[in-house]
Amino acid sequence: MRMFHLIVRWGLGAHGLIHLGEFVLNLIEGAWMSAIFTFIAAFLMISGAAIDYQHCREEVEKDG
16 A cells, blocks of 8 residues: 555656646746646645655554
8 A cells, every 4th residue: 555655646746746847838828827727736736745645654653
């Protein structure tokens, strides 16, 4: 199960970084509405990765 969480966490993080890059490109192009939506997507993806990391770290500390 730990390997699954690791894969999901890295996948979410990478996906979030791709969205951040897309956000910057949207700003450069002047596509403000698209930039807002891609920033929200990036925020959610990176937040999901951070939450999963925190959750797994707490489980490891609890198991000792």
